[in-house]
Amino acid sequence: MSAFVTALICPRCQLQHDPQTIQNLCVACQSPLLVEYDLDRLRTAVSKETISERTPTMWRYREFLPVGDPTQIVSLGEGFTPLLNISSITRAWGLTQVWLKDDGLNPTGSFKARGASCGISKAKEFGIRAVALPTAGNAGGAWACYGAAAGIRVHVAMPKDAPAINQLECRLYGADLQLVDGLISDAGKKIAQGIREHGWFDAATLKEPYRIEGKKTLGLEIAEQLGWQLPDAIVYPAGGGVGIIGIWRALKQLRAIGWVSGKLPRLIVVQAEGCAPLVKAFEEQQPESEFWPNARTFASGLRVPKALGDFLVLQAVRETGGTALAVSDADCARMMRLLAERAGIFAAPEGAATLAAVERLQEEGKIFSDERVVIINTGSALKYPEAMAEALAGQM
Amino acid sequence: MSAFVTALICPRCQLQHDPQTIQNLCVACQSPLLVEYDLDRLRTAVSKETISERTPTMWRYREFLPVGDPTQIVSLGEGFTPLLNISSITRAWGLTQVWLKDDGLNPTGSFKARGASCGISKAKEFGIRAVALPTAGNAGGAWACYGAAAGIRVHVAMPKDAPAINQLECRLYGADLQLVDGLISDAGKKIAQGIREHGWFDAATLKEPYRIEGKKTLGLEIAEQLGWQLPDAIVYPAGGGVGIIGIWRALKQLRAIGWVSGKLPRLIVVQAEGCAPLVKAFEEQQPESEFWPNARTFASGLRVPKALGDFLVLQAVRETGGTALAVSDADCARMMRLLAERAGIFAAPEGAATLAAVERLQEEGKIFSDERVVIINTGSALKYPEAMAEALAGQM
Numbered sequence: 001m002s003a004f005v006t007a008l009i010c011p012r013c014q015l016q017h018d019p020q021t022i023q024n025l026c027v028a029c030q031s032p033l034l035v036e037y038d039l040d041r042l043r044t045a046v047s048k049e050t051i052s053e054r055t056p057t058m059w060r061y062r063e064f065l066p067v068g069d070p071t072q073i074v075s076l077g078e079g080f081t082p083l084l085n086i087s088s089i090t091r092a093w094g095l096t097q098v099w100l101k102d103d104g105l106n107p108t109g110s111f112k113a114r115g116a117s118c119g120i121s122k123a124k125e126f127g128i129r130a131v132a133l134p135t136a137g138n139a140g141g142a143w144a145c146y147g148a149a150a151g152i153r154v155h156v157a158m159p160k161d162a163p164a165i166n167q168l169e170c171r172l173y174g175a176d177l178q179l180v181d182g183l184i185s186d187a188g189k190k191i192a193q194g195i196r197e198h199g200w201f202d203a204a205t206l207k208e209p210y211r212i213e214g215k216k217t218l219g220l221e222i223a224e225q226l227g228w229q230l231p232d233a234i235v236y237p238a239g240g241g242v243g244i245i246g247i248w249r250a251l252k253q254l255r256a257i258g259w260v261s262g263k264l265p266r267l268i269v270v271q272a273e274g275c276a277p278l279v280k281a282f283e284e285q286q287p288e289s290e291f292w293p294n295a296r297t298f299a300s301g302l303r304v305p306k307a308l309g310d311f312l313v314l315q316a317v318r319e320t321g322g323t324a325l326a327v328s329d330a331d332c333a334r335m336m337r338l339l340a341e342r343a344g345i346f347a348a349p350e351g352a353a354t355l356a357a358v359e360r361l362q363e364e365g366k367i368f369s370d371e372r373v374v375i376i377n378t379g380s381a382l383k384y385p386e387a388m389a390e391a392l393a394g395q396m
Numbered sequence: 397m398s399a400f401v402t403a404l405i406c407p408r409c410q411l412q413h414d415p416q417t418i419q420n421l422c423v424a425c426q427s428p429l430l431v432e433y434d435l436d437r438l439r440t441a442v443s444k445e446t447i448s449e450r451t452p453t454m455w456r457y458r459e460f461l462p463v464g465d466p467t468q469i470v471s472l473g474e475g476f477t478p479l480l481n482i483s484s485i486t487r488a489w490g491l492t493q494v495w496l497k498d499d500g501l502n503p504t505g506s507f508k509a510r511g512a513s514c515g516i517s518k519a520k521e522f523g524i525r526a527v528a529l530p531t532a533g534n535a536g537g538a539w540a541c542y543g544a545a546a547g548i549r550v551h552v553a554m555p556k557d558a559p560a561i562n563q564l565e566c567r568l569y570g571a572d573l574q575l576v577d578g579l580i581s582d583a584g585k586k587i588a589q590g591i592r593e594h595g596w597f598d599a600a601t602l603k604e605p606y607r608i609e610g611k612k613t614l615g616l617e618i619a620e621q622l623g624w625q626l627p628d629a630i631v632y633p634a635g636g637g638v639g640i641i642g643i644w645r646a647l648k649q650l651r652a653i654g655w656v657s658g659k660l661p662r663l664i665v666v667q668a669e670g671c672a673p674l675v676k677a678f679e680e681q682q683p684e685s686e687f688w689p690n691a692r693t694f695a696s697g698l699r700v701p702k703a704l705g706d707f708l709v710l711q712a713v714r715e716t717g718g719t720a721l722a723v724s725d726a727d728c729a730r731m732m733r734l735l736a737e738r739a740g741i742f743a744a745p746e747g748a749a750t751l752a753a754v755e756r757l758q759e760e761g762k763i764f765s766d767e768r769v770v771i772i773n774t775g776s777a778l779k780y781p782e783a784m785a786e787a788l789a790g791q792m
Contacts, residue, residue, distance in 0.1 A: 056452035056476065076740055077478025077501055080452065084472060105473055105501055108742070109778050149740030168784045172777070174737035341570035344472055344545030346504070381568070382505055382778045388564045 004042045005066050008033040008209050011312060019066070022126050024207050032206035032309050034249070035066050035213055043257040048228060056080035058114055058217035064253065065118060066213050072125040074150045078113040079217050081105045083225040083374070089342050089355070093362045094369040099231075100345060100355075101222060104380030108169065110348070111218070111243060111378045112142035118214025119203055120146035129153060132200035134187035136239075136300050137166035138383060143203060144175035155200055157187035163300065165383055184303075205240040206308045215243045219250030222374055223260055231265045232371040233322070235357055237350035237378060238269040238278055239304040241313035248316035265374075266322040269313060270357040272297030273326045277306055278313055282324035287311055298329050298387050299349035301378060323366060331356035333391040336381065349387045351377025400438045401462050404429040404605050407708060415462070418522050420603050428602035428705050430645070431462050431609055439653040444624060452476035454510055454613035460649065461514060462609050468521040470546045474509040475613050477501045479621040479770070485738050485751070489758045490765040495627075496741060496751075497618060500776030504565065506744070507614070507639060507774045508538035514610025515599055516542035525549060528596035530583035532635075532696050533562035534779060539599060540571035551596055553583035559696065561779055580699075601636040602704045611639045615646030618770055619656055627661045628767040629718070631753055633746035633774060634665040634674055635700040637709035644712035661770075662718040665709060666753040668693030669722045673702055674709055678720035683707055694725050694783050695745035697774060719762060727752035729787040732777065745783045747773025 008017040010026035011034050017023050019035065026033055046063045054060035058079025067073055083099045090098040103111035120143065123131055132155035133143055140156040147154035156170050160179035170177040180187045188204065195202050202208065223230060230251065236244040244267055254260045271279050274296035277289035289310040295303045307313065317324055335352035339345040347355075354375035361367040381388050404413040406422035407430050413419050415431065422429055442459045450456035454475025463469055479495045486494040499507035516539065519527055528551035529539055536552040543550035552566050556575035566573040576583045584600065591598050598604060619626060626647065632640040640663055650656045667675050670692035673685035688701040703709065713720055731748035735741040743751075750771035757763040777784050 053448070057478070074740075075478075076480060077498060082453070082471075082473025102473060102503075105503065107498075107501065107740070109505070109776065145736075145740040145742070147740075148737050165778065165781060168781065168788065169742065169777075171788055172733065172736040172742070172784055173740065174733075337568065337570075340541075340568040341544050344470075344503070344541040344543075344569065346541070346565065346568070380505065380778070381565075382561065382776070385561060385564065385781075388568055392564065392567055 003068055004037045004063055005035055006038050007036045009036050022128065022201070023209060024202050033209040035209055037064065037253065039253060039256045048259060051224070058117065058214065058221070061217055061220045064216065064220060064250070066210055067118070067121045067125055069125055072121055074117060074121045074124060074146050076107040076117070076145070076149060078106050078117045080221055083222065084343070084345065086343050086345070089338060090358065093359055095358065095362055095367065095373065096369065097372040098358065099374045101218065101374055101376050102345060103218070103376065103378050104346060104348065108138070108142045108145050109380040109383045110138040110142060111215070112139045113145070114214040114217055115139070115211035115242065116142035116146040116214070119143070119208060119211040120150050120152060122210040123152060123201060124150045128201045130155065130198070130200045131203040132191045132194055133203040134158065134184055134191045136184050136303060137162045138301065138379060139205070141166050141169040144170045144173035147175065148173040155191065155194055157190040159183055159187060163384070163386065165385065205242060212242050212246050215246035216250040218243055218376065219247035220254065223251065223254055228260055230260050230262060231374045233266040233268055233367060233373045235268045235270060235354040235373065235375045237299070237302060237353045237376065238271055238313060239301045239350070240307045241269070241278065241309050243376065243378070244269060244316055245309055245312045248320070264320045267316050267320045268322045268357065268361070269317055269324040270353045271324070271326045272299050272302045272353065273328050275303050275305060276326035278310060279324040279326045281310065281314055282317060287314060298390055299332055299353055301348065301350045302353070325357055325360065327353050327356040327360070336387070336391040345377065346381040347377045348379035348381055348384055351379065399464055400433045400459055401431055402434050403432045405432050418524065418597070419605060420598050429605040431605055433460065433649065435649060435652045444655060447620070454513065454610065454617070457613055457616045460612065460616060460646070462606055463514070463517045463521055465521055468517055470513060470517045470520060470542050472503040472509070472513070472541070472545060474502050474513045476617055479618065480739070480741065482739050482741070485734060486754065489755055491754065491758055491763065491769065492765065493768040494754065495770045497614065497770055497772050498741060499614070499772065499774050500742060500744065504534070504538045504541050505776040505779045506534040506538060507611070508535045509541070510610040510613055511607035511638065512538035512542040512610070515539070515604060515607040516546050516548060518606040519548060519597060520546045524597045526551065526594070526596045527599040528587045528590055529599040530554065530580055530587045532580050532699060533558045534697065534775060535601070537562050537565040540566045540569035543571065544569040551587065551590055553586040555579055555583060559780070559782065561781065601638060608638050608642045611642035612646040614639055614772065615643035616650065619647065619650055624656055626656050626658060627770045629662040629664055629763060629769045631664045631666060631750040631769065631771045633695070633698060633749045633772065634667055634709060635697045636703045637665070637674065637705050639772065639774070640665060640712055641705055641708045644716070660716045663712050663716045664718045664753065664757070665713055665720040666749045667720070667722045668695050668698045668749065669724050671699050671701065672722035674706060675720040675722045677706065677710055678713060683710060694786060695728055695749055697744065697746045698749070721753055721756065723749050723752040723756070732783070732787040741773065742777040743773045744775035744777055744780055747775065
């Protein structure tokens with residue numbers, strides 16, 4: 001077990017769970033569990049200087065991660081992705097300090113590698129032999145990848161109209177891939193059945209506590225790459241929202257140990273107009289989102305009608321003075337072209353959505369010219385050949 | 397101009413060319429030119445320790461690279477890719493120290509990003525406004541990408557049956573893409589015509605001196621990542637062979653400044669059975685290769701019937717006591733599956749070819765069990781959806 005993990009806590013009912021045993025959701029209220037660390041001990045055990053000398057992967061922050069035995073870490077070079085200055089694009093809008101965190105340069109071409117690397121490593125430490133998850137595409141590829149590297153069997157269910165590339169990668173990694181005639185929720189039912197019948201470990205989004213810890217490294221890296229200064233805003237494309245919850249927790253942990261100081265950045269959540277449950281809940285000042293019927297957007301990672309961690313995302317946004325907004329597919333497509341043509345960045349439509357959001361927030365006076373802004377590109381456009389073609393056709 | 401570049405030298409006729417002006421091939425004999433550095437001054441100007449503290453991209457080795465003004469560097473996070481231990485696979489063949497250099501984790505999903513980053517940066521330093529190149533696919537994408545980031549117009553010609561993904565990426569980066577009814581040699585003719593008519597800079601493989609310098613960083617990284625110890629062998633999939641020439645030069649430069657010592661690794665070149673001009677020339681002890689008619693292999697990067705730098709590749713292999721061998725497409729496909737299923741590595745068919753070569757060389761007694769071997773994966777399978785499907789279908 002990790003030297004620094006103290007407990008798994010339910011953020012809704014505060015019930016503590018034993019981190020030394022395998023856990024999924026809170027046994028009392030079925031909320032996702034969050035990992036707590038002994039930050040006082042962590043502070044004395046590691047320094048910024050020590051971390052800066054380590055291999056540039058997300059595991060350079062291993063004291064902030066839940067895997068205790070380093071030999072259990074399954075790493076393929078994930079994380080420590082580039083933070084690229086894109087002010088050449090945003091200067092036209094009066095913004096001179098904007099960076100894009102390019103998480104397309106991860107194994108499997110998406111930020112899902114962070115969650116899978118951490119989740120699979122922890123599963124390996126627990127001796128788990130088989131994991132299962134429903135997916136819209138990229139998470140399935142990432143877990144299939146890390147499961148293969150770890151020798152853990154991965155059972156994936158995805159809608160049969162999921163991108164061909166995600167089906168191919170799951171099969172090439174040797175995962176058990178089941179195609180479902182329906183939505184990701186139907187894939188979820190298929191997986192739940194397998195879990196009941198075969199005892200697979202449930203690795204669906206936020207149904208195990210460790211995927212989020214991998215995503216947390218996004219926040220740690222942004223802080224380190226900006227010289228341990230916090231930006232004024234971080235703009236994140238939220239489907240399940242695991243990444244923004246992770247970033248929020250990472251920055252709070254860094255502040256608690258004194259590595260960064262001052263106000264946390266405003267955490268800004270972007271969704272698609274065709275599927276914006278978090279935006280609606282934010283605007284209506286609700287603590288949770290409602291299921292969004294007929295979710296539609298070409299940014300497949302944003303096609304999440306109701307996220308299990310919605311209340312945490314909304315809390316992160318509100319606590320930091322952030323906001324939530326929805327952008328159109330046409331604007332995503334336009335920003336995919338702009339990022340490629342002007343900066344050589346091959347962004348997923350979800351990543352492009354964050355740039356569309358920045359443009360709008362500046363217009364609306366919600367981001368100012370001297371502010372330091374980081375946007376997150378969650379994947380490579382290579383994982384989205386269909387979206388690329390649509391962006392080019394200008395059909396959006 | 398770079399602080400350390402002293403000359404551009406023709407390796408065939410030894411004629412020196414001025415590095416302060418724009419150069420292509422040797423004006424006397426039409427050979428590729430190689431960049432020479434003042435290694436004595438370089439040795440005193442930078443240390444291993446300084447380099448280890450820099451950002452993990454190939455530009456951490458900037459003293460070994462030809463761009464003098466750091467503001468001209470066009471970087472998207474290329475290089476310093478992971479070196480992954482794959483002994484879990486090779487142990488079955490008695491090999492316990494084998495690493496894969498995963499260059500699929502570059503911008504554009506291929507090692508071509510190294511050459512393009514260096515070549516475009518140097519073109520920018522020279523004030524060049526338009527470059528042109530023929531391509532089988534990945535180089536076109538990489539130059540389109542870095543050209544977009546630099547604000548340099550990129551003219552690309554590729555066979556109209558080149559992978560759809562390479563066409564899409566060139567167009568999304570805003571390059572001028574011309575599809576040619578024919579082979580890459582026909583694309584070359586199209587580009588040559590544009591160069592004559594419009595004065596574009598010729599950026600075809602080895603026709604300008606700087607692409608190879610970017611590839612050189614592969615060798616620098618392998619040395620650093622192995623703790624400045626040289627491996628016993630490096631296995632490289634050779635199409636144009638630029639990478640292996642670069643690795644050879646990098647290691648000789650490192651030895652000249654005393655950062656590494658001992659024998660250079662045996663440089664081993666792998667080609668496809670359906671296109672093996674370098675292997676044939678090596679076996680027949682010829683100094684150059686002959687044009688390979690009807691080149692056929694699903695590893696499109698290896699479909700190069702005659703490389704401009706063939707004599708340099710053969711010299712590198714012979715001088716280091718290496719060898720050259722051809723593998724079948726079926727073996728590449730099998731190794732794509734093996735790397736994915738057993739190590740979570742999503743290798744291009746060219747990268748998979750190197751693992752097939754290692755298996756054979758061990759069987760033939762040309763690699764020994766206690767040797768340290770590095771194989772190069774030149775790209776991500778994400779750039780090869782057709783090859784992925786074929787590998788899965790077992791149709792090879």
